[in-house]
């Protein structure tokens with residue numbers, strides 16, 4: 443149990459730990475991202491949370507960064523360094539982005555599946 447001081451948090455990473463993501467290495471991604479945050483001494487600025495399914499299983503492993511509204515797809519443990527390095531610099535690792543919030547919905551990278559209508 444923990445109660446973190448979030449006053450210096452700039453990025454909140456949601457690490458999908460739903461079934462599909464866990465079958466594709468979600469645990470290893472979660473550990474790698476957290477280790478990389480620690481290695482880069484970025485704990486104050488990057489907070490992480492494990493989640494259940496985020497509804498984009500085809501994109502597993504899914505990682506989401508708020509408040510930026512940027513969704514990542516097909517994340518592998520070896521992407522952790524690039525993802526965290528970019529966040530520390532206030533940027534995003536373009537190679538794995540699936541969606542970006544535009545202020546009026548999420549804009550999908552055309553290489554990822556549209557998905558079914560809600």
Ligand code: FES
Pocket residue numbers: 458459460461462463464494495496497498499500502503504
């Ligand atoms: S299990 Fe991760 S998006 Fe569904």
